Amino acid sequence: MGITSWVRGGPVKSPFALPTGLLGHLAGLFMLWTNRQAELLPCLGIKPGEHVLEVGYGPGGLVKLLGRTGAARVCGVDPSPEMRSQAARRAKGADLRLGTAEDTGFAGDSFDCVVAVNNVALWPDLEAGLRELRRVTRPGGRVVLGWHGGTSPSMIARHLLLSEAELDRIRRALEETFDEVDRTELKSLTVFRARVIAHGDSPGVPRASG
Template structure:
């Protein structure tokens, strides 16, 4: 099982939800697919015809499945877990072969994509796991074109599930996310969906 040191914890975690691997990682991936409700994000993302979208930390690929139904020209993703890459890629063989979907190994801090490559960059239930918040947001800023949109979402919202209630971040940590976004982006706005607290920002 892999470990990582999230900035929100300040100590290593071996949670199978943080960097899924092995049997427990496979189970965590299935649970995320069953339980994560991310349809409401599509309205906030507002993906337009021909856009290029990047998801940071796609996990088992629940949002990739939803993005596939938008008019995006290209849907890319990075996640450090090879197991999650396999799980997320499984339903999309044809579109991966055609180049519309491109799921890579990588991290929020180091996506491997070019400057200003994306119109829209999104990360769900991922920001609190990064080892370095500033480095992750800085990388999202780098790969987003001027005028492009960034969306960061974490467990919260108006009706979080019983399990997710324990994952809601304390006010000092949500304030830090918001402040670091304001340092880098413009038009930073906070939204509450049913199960997520979401920050939208413009590069």
């Protein structure tokens, strides 16, 4: 089964886009090995007791790290049953469900932080995905989107980079959906952060500490 992405405007048949079967299993192991996501943690700014959702968790590398942040609740959605079983083995205690960015299945205002890494360009409808992420984010919460890029992308990631026009479209869609947006370049990821301002909040996206 393939997926249709807003970037391609047509089907994407890669086993990395919706991992299934043996190829999907191997793709999951490969992603775990190559997509090291610890550099993203400072951008998330997770405080003890917070509720966190990872969208498109894949083989579970980040969701495992999220379990060590002091977050009170770590949840995830991904449409691939193969990724769900791989991630569940690594991230014991996390509430990992089948779902998508466009339809997470969680109640509104559930999360302090929602993160999606290396899947925003695979969503069928960018704006619908962002509306859903906004819906499940609490006032005062934030959404973080990462995609292959940054200051030093790997040889493999260089084939997956988005164009500046595509990155601009993500930024504009975030600005239409959230209150404050910024973009930062990590070593291997281009990262957008967006905030939902709570009543009485002072403006300004919190800076990453790393």
